[in-house]
Amino acid sequence: MLDISVIVPLYNEEESLPELATWISKVMDEHKFSYEVIFVNDGSRDKSWNVIRQISLNNPNFKGISFSRNYGKSAALHTGFKAAEGRVVITMDADLQDSPDEIPELYRMITEEDFDLVSGWKQKRFDPISKTIPTKLYNAVTRSISGVYLHDFNCGLKAYKKEVIKTIRLYGEMHRYIPVQANWNGFSKIGEKVVNHQARKYGTTKFGLERFLYGFLDLLSITFIQKFGKRPMHFFGTMGILAILAGGFSAFWILGEKWWDIAHNLKYRNATDHPFFYLALTSVIIGTQLFLAGFLGELLTTNSDRTTDYQIKETTGEIKEI
Structure with a gap:
C-alpha cells in the first residue's frame, strides 16, 4: 500500500500546477514516501488538463481525472477519494496557498498519534477582510451546530486515514463538513494543526461570498440527514x-x-x-x-447513489477505481 495519496481538486489553475507538482515531488522524495498525487480537473476552461497530462507523463506518481464539466469542489474530492489508494489521504488546494511542506507532519500525526483526521488551521491568513470576517462567523456557527470544535473548517489542507474517506459521501458544498461527517460516522479523534497560508501567486479566487450562504444551507441539510436520514x-x-x-x-x-x-x-x-x-x-x-x-x-x-454520480470525461495515469 502507498504511504500517501494527495488529492488536488482544481479549476483553471494551469499556471500553478507545474510549480505545485515540483514542490510535492521534492517533499515526497526527501522523506522517501511512496505516494500518488491525483489531480481532479473540475471542468477547467484553460489548459490545466494539458498540463496535468504532461506532468503525468513525466512522473508516473502523478495521475489525473478530468470531469466533462464543472461540478464543484465536493464532486472533485468525492471522486478523488474513491480513487485514492494511500494509507493516508491528504487534500490540498492547487493555488499554492497550501504548502506541501506540511505533508510530513500531517502524515506523522495520522500514523503515530493515531488521529482519524487532522484539519489545517490557517491562523494567519492572506485574504481580504471581506473573506476573513465571514469565514470566522461561518466557523463559529458550524462549531455551534455540529459540536466539532475546529477553528477552520474551510481549510483545504487536511489529512485522513484511508478508512475515513471511504465512508464520506460528498455532493453540493459538503466538502466543508467532512470533519462533521467523519465524527458522525464514528471517527471522533480529530486533530488540528496550524499551517502556513501563503498569498495567491497566480490567478484569482474561484469562490464568491455566496459560498457562505450555500455552506450554511448545506450544514442544515447534512445535520438533518445525519440525524434523520435513516429514520x-x-x-x-x-x-x-x-x-x-x-x-x-x-x-x-x-x-x-x-x-x-x-x-x-x-x-x-x-x-x-x-x-x-x-x-x-x-x-x-x-x-x-x-x-x-x-x-x-x-x-x-434505500440510499440511492445517484447524488454522487459524476460524469468523467477522461483519466490519465493508473486510476484503478472510481
Whole structure:
C-alpha cells in the first residue's frame, strides 16, 4: 500500500500546477514516501488538463481525472477519494496557498498519534477582510451546530486515514463538513494543526461570498440527514404528532366552551364561527401530511447513489477505481 495519496481538486489553475507538482515531488522524495498525487480537473476552461497530462507523463506518481464539466469542489474530492489508494489521504488546494511542506507532519500525526483526521488551521491568513470576517462567523456557527470544535473548517489542507474517506459521501458544498461527517460516522479523534497560508501567486479566487450562504444551507441539510436520514419518520412523525395534538387541543377547547355555554344557558356560537376551529382543522391536516411525508421518507431510505454520480470525461495515469 502507498504511504500517501494527495488529492488536488482544481479549476483553471494551469499556471500553478507545474510549480505545485515540483514542490510535492521534492517533499515526497526527501522523506522517501511512496505516494500518488491525483489531480481532479473540475471542468477547467484553460489548459490545466494539458498540463496535468504532461506532468503525468513525466512522473508516473502523478495521475489525473478530468470531469466533462464543472461540478464543484465536493464532486472533485468525492471522486478523488474513491480513487485514492494511500494509507493516508491528504487534500490540498492547487493555488499554492497550501504548502506541501506540511505533508510530513500531517502524515506523522495520522500514523503515530493515531488521529482519524487532522484539519489545517490557517491562523494567519492572506485574504481580504471581506473573506476573513465571514469565514470566522461561518466557523463559529458550524462549531455551534455540529459540536466539532475546529477553528477552520474551510481549510483545504487536511489529512485522513484511508478508512475515513471511504465512508464520506460528498455532493453540493459538503466538502466543508467532512470533519462533521467523519465524527458522525464514528471517527471522533480529530486533530488540528496550524499551517502556513501563503498569498495567491497566480490567478484569482474561484469562490464568491455566496459560498457562505450555500455552506450554511448545506450544514442544515447534512445535520438533518445525519440525524434523520435513516429514520425520517422520527422527525416527520414527531412533528405530525405535535400538529395533531395542537389541533386536538383546539377542538376540545371549542367543545368545552360550547358545553359551558349550554350548561349555563348562555348563547353559544357555531363551531365554524370560532377562530380556533380553523386552527384545529389546519393543524390536523398538516399533521396528517407530515405523517405521509414520514412514510414516503422511509420508502426512500434505500440510499440511492445517484447524488454522487459524476460524469468523467477522461483519466490519465493508473486510476484503478472510481
